[in-house]
């Protein structure tokens with residue numbers, strides 16, 4: 727699942743336990759060792775892209 731942090735940036739959270747701590751080398755949750763699905767990783771990357779686009783759109787308006 728994808729969370730938004732207070733600055734509006736997306737963070738990847740564990741589908742199983744909801745924590746946000748992942749070992750990025752192995753792609754598993756620190757808390758419960760659930761592997762991050764390829765689907766979730768793709769969703770997270772997409773959210774990051776959208777966040778970056780939103781940020782650059784906002785800075786252009788200033």
Ligand SMILES: [Zn+2]
Nearest residue numbers: 740743755758
């Ligand atoms: Zn977990």
